[in-house]
Amino acid sequence: MRLQDRERVSKAIRTLRGDRSLDSLVDRIYEITEGSVSLDRATLQRVATGRTRVTRAIDSPEDCVRLYFALMIIGCEEELTLAEVVGEGRTMLAGFVGEPLATLVFADLRRTLPKLTDLRTLREYLEEGLRVWLPT
């Protein structure tokens, strides 16, 4: 995969990680995705800091979608606002997989969002969303 807008993706990840260090961010991503994101620690850190647009280890959109859910869950844990979590999550996903797939994946959140009353419910939605994308 090649990131479509390195700087913007990096900014989105910086926002979503809140006060976490890069190491703690990567640990949490591996934890949430049950180790299913095939991106090594160094590359993930380079993506987060905007130092690379090449993520060779990620070769499937499923990986990117899992990363999208994981980062948004982290955004909820960091108690960002609902708008920040959703907006930055979408930007990050589009940067990884491009607009068409991002729009498809994001469409459900866009439809569901008005019915989710708070961050806790959004987080449960995201956790379940991630579960259905985890490899069986």
Add this chain to the structure above:
Amino acid sequence: MAADVTPVAVPAESNTVRAEEERLRGMLEERLGIRTRVASLPGTRALLVSPLAGGMPKGLVVDRSVSAAERISLYVHLAAHIALKHDLPLITIVESRGDVTSGDEHNHRDADRLARAMWWGTSARADGRELWPGRRSRILRPLLSSRPGRIGLRVLLLVLRRLYYAARARRLLEGTAVARSLRDALCVTAVVCAAPELGAIRRYSGSG
């Protein structure tokens, strides 16, 4: 991933209803591929998340405060949504506590209607009968169709249950058809009290 349902401690919740909820939750996973877990969802009763590919398990999250009887009514309602093919890939079905949003109103109304038919085993749809083990009852259904009937029957059954244990009738009746019928009636009544829309008498005429 196995069903991950935290036991919900609702005071005075009947063991019969809880056991039935557990049985139906297992059936939901086996027949419909729905994995259930409980979490805190303020303002929302449940979320059903469908995966991209068919054949993969769906994820159901139910709010912690939802009682066992209400969960049973949710299961039959969701089975109706699935029979009606509302569970499209990457579409989440939200069961809100408040009014449903206008876009979903039609789907939820249809699901309510079919759920009622599936619950009482009167669905004209073959898939509805396959997805849910309906129970035909010429006695309970008319009684449960009105609010006073529901309340009266529930009180009567709870009194009978108390007598059953207090008078040690359990020793004599345990395992008999009488005890089974009473348990079944208690369970059906609890569910219809939690979801009165299941009690209304209207026939679902949907086909195919």
